[in-house]
Amino acid sequence: MHGLARIHNCSYCDYSSATKAGLVVHERRHTGEREFVCEHCGASFHSRAGLVQHLPIHLPESNYECNICQKREKSKRLLQHHYHKVHKEKRLRYLCPVCEDVFKSSSATRQHLTKSHGVARHDQSAIQRFELSVPDST
The missing domain is CATH 3.30.160 (Double Stranded RNA Binding Domain)
Incomplete structure (x- = not known):
């Protein structure tokens, strides 16, 4: 406000x-x-807005369509999740400081450090990230 x-x-x-x-x-x-309860499945929510956001999952049709691949989702939020997971170009990559393997996320790099190299989380330093060079599409 x-x-x-x-x-x-x-x-x-x-x-x-x-x-x-x-x-x-x-x-x-x-x-x-949680006074707002879905009459279809019994899910409950702290706010009316939470219930309203939930309700489209019970609709028989998917009302939101991806403008890239035409996948249909039942809510705007699910469509946004689809877009970011499938279509958004991920340019950043993360480098393992021990073996120089490359990962798509810092959390994946940290998990690799723990499992593959035995480096405890509290002993891990900052993860180096770099931007991929994307070939020109022309």
Whole structure:
């Protein structure tokens, strides 16, 4: 909320909200209250927005289509997940400091260091990353 002070303070932690409604939803996470229940499957949510975001999974048709491969998903969020997982160009790669193998994520590199080289997580230094040069498509 622009221009509103965060005057509503959580009773359980140091969170504060500009609106009373925001605080109520936040505090439900502490109390475990989930008053919004899906009538199709019984899943419950802290907020109405969570339930509304969930409901499209029960629709018989997939309403969101990928403009690259025409895959259809039941929600905008699922389509975004598909796009980032399948189509988004991943240019960064991460280098193992021991054997110089290359990985797609720093977490995969750290897992490799632990399993292949026996380097405990707390003994691992920063993982070097570099950008792949992508060939020109012209």
